[in-house]
Amino acid sequence: MTQIPSPTDELRVAARRIDRRRFLTVTGAAAAVAFAANLPNTAHAAPAADGSALESDPFTLGVASGDPLPDSVVLWTRLAPLPLEPDGGLPAEPVEIAWEVARDAGFTRPVASGTEVAHPEFAHSVHVEVAGLAPATTYHYRFTTGPWSSTTGRTRTAPAPGALPAAVRFGLVSCQRYDQGFYTAYRHLAAEPELDAVLHLGDYLYEYAVDATAGVRGTPVPAHLNRETRTLEDYRTRYALYHSDPDLQAAHAAHPFIVTWDDHEVDNNYAGAVSEQGDPVEEFLVRRAAAYRAYWENMPLRAPQLPEGPDLRLHRRLHYGRLAQLDILDTRQYRDDQAHGDGWQVPGEEAADPARTLLGAEQERWLADGWRASEAVWNVVPQQVTVARRRDRLTGPWPLSMDAWDGYPAARERLWAAAEEAGVENLVVCTGDVHVHYAFDLKADWDDPDSRTVGVELVTSSITSGGDGAERPANWEALTGANPHLRFYDGRRGYVVVTLDADEARAEYRVVDRVTTPDADVATAATFTTTAGEPGLRPA
Incomplete structure (x- = not known):
């Protein structure tokens, strides 16, 4: 991949050099919180309490696991007896938590245990990186403190490095x-049975104010949630609201999650150090630091993802034996600002600038190097915004989404060139963001339907965003007519189950017909396959 100097990369380097005193001068106490030391001062901290004094259940936010390796997973929980209170209902003191891992849900076959300290600096969250586990194995885990026990979670390790498993299954x-x-x-x-992991592709939470009845849910929530998230306290309480949902807790307890973010974890359509509203860079980077800190505190992420001020290295690589390599991307933190604004616009010279980047130079290089070294049957790329070209009308001139890869065409061409140079034959891009189900063939030349198919893109709809959807949205005819590489389009809510084996990849598009009531059934709207060595989607 040819490397082009990125103005965004230069801005980030400059931002890292901004003196902390300047942040304090500009934004006061908020900066002091956002740029607090990344690790608690354990040398002078009070001894951790054992939890025996807690008068109510501190495990209100459930448990989670993530980023499976062949011999390790990370386990997560966060103590919060009063989850929607700014302090979670706990004093600013460390609390000791015990954890256990076993081969069975009854914990009669234990394999590992230990203790971890939940520090108030991290909102009493813990991230336990359990090592010494067997590959491709299902485990159960739980936490305890004082008289209180968490729910039991299920997790699963990745296959051994040289193994070729019969299949792996992911939820999107x-x-x-x-x-x-x-x-x-x-x-x-x-x-869902036998999922190896769930890939969360972004917008885990939304920064917008939540009204007194939590919108369509009709349940009372505290008044301090009725504002846009800007401070560390705001983001922490918003995650607590989301984690309090029993169905989300059930999904986390059932499967390990592999997460990446999009924009709403910080600010709608932000680009690098540029906010939606064009706030001063110093102020926005303080907000971004708070958002990144809260993201790490509330996700099952490992120590390398611990943020440093306004920076968090989220792109990373996981392997499922020789069957699949996962290159998890971050298309927000390093991108150039959107061209022509962040909506749908007819692309002009600004969008066509070959220097523009969505990933940043370092991440582009990292991805290209990873592809060159890959020995996997399938190269899977979990990321955020639509890669395929999308036209929304039958005749030109055609506006395109400036927030998606359509707004960064030179970066997309470098992506294709890197895949071709590395000899990537079986590319599967997994995408979120757009609140609809799509299935795309990825073409070398968008204007020639007969051109080479580079790979496939599986786009999952939202869980709830946008409210009740429709099987055929109003623009269904235009999108399906204007984009011959679009194989499937459905506007209902849901998720995708992807199964990979040595011969094919299978995508099952699950849908619920409504989300404004809690009793919807699930159905499979469509199933597509792509054959190893023959990229392109076919109905199953």
């Missing part, structure tokens, strides 16, 4: 605005 989810619907799709996802 995205976009779960709390006040726009019930998480019924998560209840059904929790019941």
